Amino acid sequence: MKEITLDFAGINSLWKLHEYFKKVFQLPDYYGNNMDALWxxxxxxxxxxxxxxxxxxxxxxxxxxEAVEIMLELFHDLEERDEEVTVVVEAETKIINISDYII
Structure with missing residues (x-):
């Protein structure tokens, strides 16, 4: 099993957020720097x-x-639709299922 950790410490702009996604997920150069493109x-x-x-x-x-809420919905939908993916949120010292984290 592969594990990808997204650590959002230091992310303080949408530009940094999408650059981080691009790096961690090794997204193509044509990645559109928005949540639809990430999906x-x-x-x-x-x-x-x-x-x-x-x-x-x-x-x-x-x-x-607002971007965080959309991002959480995206990862929740990804987990729901792709049987190979599990998404968890590490909140302080415990890990919870993403379904429990979003409203």
């Missing part, structure tokens, strides 16, 4: 069981709240 790149792209760990979401600035 297009990630949806059904995992060939092996993969766990995506989301860390330090609470450190993303509050002015990015």
């Amino acid at each position: 297009d790149c990630l949806h059904c792209s995992f060939e092996f069981p993969t766990t995506i760990v989301l860390k330090n979401i609470e450190k993303i600035p509050s002015e990015m709240r």
